[in-house]
Amino acid sequence: xxxxxxxxxxxxxxxxxxxxxxxxxxxxxxxxxxxxxxxxxxxxxxxxxxxxxxxxxxxxxxxxxxxxxxxxxxxxxxxxxxxxxxxxxxxxxxxxxxxxxxxxxxxxxxxxx
Amino acid sequence: xxxxxxxxxxxxxxxxxxxxxxxxxxxxxxxxxxxxxxxxxxxxxxxxxxxxxxxxxxxxxxxxxxxxxxxxxxxxxxxxxxxxxxxxxxxxxxxxxxxxxxxxxxxxxxxxxx
Numbered sequence: 001x002x003x004x005x006x007x008x009x010x011x012x013x014x015x016x017x018x019x020x021x022x023x024x025x026x027x028x029x030x031x032x033x034x035x036x037x038x039x040x041x042x043x044x045x046x047x048x049x050x051x052x053x054x055x056x057x058x059x060x061x062x063x064x065x066x067x068x069x070x071x072x073x074x075x076x077x078x079x080x081x082x083x084x085x086x087x088x089x090x091x092x093x094x095x096x097x098x099x100x101x102x103x104x105x106x107x108x109x110x111x112x113x
Numbered sequence: 114x115x116x117x118x119x120x121x122x123x124x125x126x127x128x129x130x131x132x133x134x135x136x137x138x139x140x141x142x143x144x145x146x147x148x149x150x151x152x153x154x155x156x157x158x159x160x161x162x163x164x165x166x167x168x169x170x171x172x173x174x175x176x177x178x179x180x181x182x183x184x185x186x187x188x189x190x191x192x193x194x195x196x197x198x199x200x201x202x203x204x205x206x207x208x209x210x211x212x213x214x215x216x217x218x219x220x221x222x223x224x225x226x227x
Contacts, residue, residue: 009153032213034215036218041122041201041220041221041223042220042221043117043119043203043205043218043219043220043221044156044203044205044216044218045218046215046217049213049215051213052213090155090156094213096213100158100161101158101216103155103156104155105154105155106153106154106155108153
């Protein structure tokens with residue numbers, strides 16, 4: 001079965017600093033990859049997705065992620081953190097040919113003023 | 114805007130008293146999912162419908178049931194809620210079995226058990 005690892009359950013950055021949230025997948029066949037954000041007491045909102053087009057994917061709110069097959073990674077970045085970025089972030093993968101998502105355990109991002 | 118709507122946003126029920134959570138969608142997606150999310154954890158898939166076909170996860174307790182009367186609506190029934198069932202319940206939809214399509218989530222229903 002597919003698995004997703006998010007290194008760092010809690011990440012703190014200063015406002016204006018680089019945001020880097022890590023995600024690694026386990027499949028030898030590159031899956032489809034997604035990043036979601038969840039604000040308190042809300043559902044999950046899609047930030048971006050990788051579906052085997054460009055390896056650098058741009059999403060909403062200034063976030064982007066780069067698919068690296070050699071590293072089986074799909075890390076999420078944002079050049080300059082904003083206070084409104086404080087939230088829980090989930091990486092998810094979907095096997096090609098399936099319709100089930102496998103979620104990572106999430107990373108809670110804190111932005112320090 | 115096309116969306117996934119969950120009602121109510123907050124639900125309080127008594128231990129052992131049946132409760133139903135509802136989800137509706139205007140996206141016309143044929144797959145609908147129910148997830149359980151406990152505090153500081155990832156969503157856990159309970160079951161999903163592909164059109165009218167029901168797919169239960171192996172570790173979903175029998176206490177949890179679901180109904181999908183039509184494309185737009187899906188219900189989660191908890192027959193005898195226990196204290197351990199207090200959680201956020203998320204409904205999601207996706208288009209077909211095309212696995213490169215994202216899931217679209219509602220804002221969830223937070224269930225409390227007294």
